[in-house]
Amino acid sequence: MKNYQTVLVALLLTVILVTACSPIPAVQAPAALTPAPVAPATNVTLKVFAPSSMTDAAKELASAFEAANPGVKLAIEIGHSPTQRLQLTQGATGDVFMTASQKDMDDAIADKSVAAGAAKVFATNQLVVVMPPQNPAKIQKLEDLANTGVRLLVAVVDTPIGKVTLTSLDKMDKQFGAGFKDKVTANIVSNEAGVKPIVSKLQLGEADAGIVFVTDAVAAPALKTVSIPPELNVISQLNVAPLAAALHPEHAAAFTAFVASTDGQASLKKWGFMPGKP
Amino acid sequence: MIRDTVRMDTIAGRLAPNQKALRGVTDVAYHQKIHRVRPLAGFFLVGGLGALLLAIPIGVLLWRGVDAGFAGYLANPSVIDAARLSISTSVISLLVTLLLGTPLAYVLARWSFRHKAAVETVIDLPIVLPPMVAGIGLLLAFGRNGLFGAPLHALGIHLPFTTAAVIFAQAFVSAPLYIRAARLGFAAVRPDLIEAAYTDGATELEIFRHVMLPLAGRSMLNGLILSWARAFGEFGATIIFAGNLQGFTQTMPLVIFNGFETNLGVALSISLLLIVISALILLALRTIEKNTSLNV
Known part of the structure; x- marks a missing residue:
């Protein structure tokens, strides 16, 4: 009796485990849904790793690239660049890596996930302060972030956006003085996992202000903004590169080139990205 | 039934x-x-x-x-803060669960009423819901702009991004486990014992205290331990409803999540700590189950 139960439970768990694992190959599913190809070799699913600031822009880049290259589908995996870099060292496979910052790409090159010299800056992004539509804390200028009782959301310091937020706060501290950074730090109610949770919580009106990328504010037009002047801002350089172990090297190179092309840059501009320095 | x-x-x-x-x-x-x-x-x-x-x-x-040098990371301030916070919040959420869940479990076990099945389904739902969904639900219900945001604000209560929100999130996802176990424990008490107590002139309250509680005690403890383990590992609802701030809302699972992106050593060390604690909890559970089956 006892043995039966043990074995049955183990079997059940195996079934659960196997079913739980199966969604992973499902990334390929879109390709399988299209009519049976005459020449299967042209049916390619290109896997692109992209940072969360690229969520909307990457979709647009993908459909434009798919339209120009029949038979090629893009599977875009959105995540934190440092996490994705780590996943790539742990055996994640794909074709193209887009990073939120120069450092992430440099790290990937040091890991040999990306060949040296293969990466290029394709866009830049900068910071902006966002508030809920009602602006409950009545924030009008950067100095207001230090007002007592302001509930401020920033990204966790380990993320690319978190790092530049801290740098920008340091610059503001120097300019505004009077313990600006300490006051602002005391106002931080949460270190969010990235820009998207900050935007969502501000859209719900749960906090008073947040610091995000300009592109996130463009994607959430309902939010109010206070811009950060260039001397207090930090420019993040987004990088793109085909992976050294790309599954489809030719297409990966083509997509990388497309991102830097006039068409690609036009899509990026629409979402608030500034052109990358050549 | x-x-x-x-x-x-x-x-x-x-x-x-x-x-x-x-x-x-x-x-x-x-x-x-x-x-x-x-x-x-x-x-x-x-x-x-x-x-x-x-x-x-x-x-x-x-x-x-x-x-990764487990012991070395235990002295990390974020690890110490998180451990302290995880222990205190999960214990308080357990007390809340005990106080609110016991009467609920008792009602469900002893009396039938209209739409009881629906009530039971709703109570069980947090067990199977993705915790993120629970977090969004909590935010929409008790957040500043949530359904009860205005009345709570009038009382001077602000839940999101507070330690209270951590407890709220933990209790929300873990209490159903206790309620379920306690309910089954109460229901398992032999009806003839309850009838005998009635015949001897016991009141409902006396039956609860002197018949039901002692006999269902093991099931309740069993449920409490499971519930505590669940509260201890709570992540999704916490990060959405309570946020992530060291010393206030950053529990051990949240440190693991953050650590995974930079300090893998911290993540690994806390993972190890959580595994050891969880294993101890499950061991305690097995011991109780063993004793219970001997009693039947």
């Missing part, structure tokens, strides 16, 4: 020896036993594979945690 199913369980427990005796008597049963040998080997093989798949990640985590 519930009382019936539970009684069936206890009856089944008592029937087991008879069934064994029956099987020994007939030749057909004897042959079935022989034939079962081969499929069983297959079961063991597949089952063993399953057990291995489950054990390997845990084993690797333990090994890498020790390898």
Whole structure:
């Protein structure tokens, strides 16, 4: 009796485990849904790793690239660049890596996930302060972030956006003085996992202000903004590169080139990205 | 209904020896036993594979945690803050669960009323819901702009991004486990014992205190431990409803999440700590279960 139960439970768990694992190959599913190809070799699913600031822009880049290259589908995996870099060292496979910052790409090159010299800056992004539509804390200028009782959301310091937020706060501290950074730090109610949770919580009106990328504010037009002047801002350089172990090297190179092309840059501009320095 | 199913369980427990005796008597049963040998080997093989798949990640985590210099990271301020916060919040959420969940479980176990099945389904729902969904629900209900945001604000209460929100999130996802166990425990008390107490002139409250509580005590404890383990590991609802701030809302699972992006050593060390604590909790649970089955 006892043995039966043990074995049955183990079997059940195996079934659960196997079913739980199966969604992973499902990334390929879109390709399988299209009519049976005459020449299967042209049916390619290109896997692109992209940072969360690229969520909307990457979709647009993908459909434009798919339209120009029949038979090629893009599977875009959105995540934190440092996490994705780590996943790539742990055996994640794909074709193209887009990073939120120069450092992430440099790290990937040091890991040999990306060949040296293969990466290029394709866009830049900068910071902006966002508030809920009602602006409950009545924030009008950067100095207001230090007002007592302001509930401020920033990204966790380990993320690319978190790092530049801290740098920008340091610059503001120097300019505004009077313990600006300490006051602002005391106002931080949460270190969010990235820009998207900050935007969502501000859209719900749960906090008073947040610091995000300009592109996130463009994607959430309902939010109010206070811009950060260039001397207090930090420019993040987004990088793109085909992976050294790309599954489809030719297409990966083509997509990388497309991102830097006039068409690609036009899509990026629409979402608030500034052109990358050549 | 519930009382019936539970009684069936206890009856089944008592029937087991008879069934064994029956099987020994007939030749057909004897042959079935022989034939079962081969499929069983297959079961063991597949089952063993399953057990291995489950054990390997845990084993690797333990090994890498020790390898990463487990002890050194325990002195990390974020680890100390998180451990302190996790322990205190989960204990408070457990008290809340006990205070609110016990009467609820008792009502569900003893009396039937209209739409009871619907009530039970709603109460059980947080067990199967993705915790993120629970977090969004909590935010929409008790957030500043949530359904009860305005009345709470009038009372000067602001829940999101506070330690209270951590407790809220933990209780929300873990209480159903306790309520379920306590409900089954209460329902398993033999009706003739309750009737005997009635006949002796006991009031409902006396029956609760002197008959139901002692007899359902083990089930309640069992449920409490499970519930505590769940609260301790809570992540999704916490990060959405309570946020992530060291010392205030950053519990151990949140440190693991952050650590994974930069300081893998911290993540591994806390993972190891959580595995050890969870294993101890489960061990305690097994001990209680063993004692309970002896009692039946």
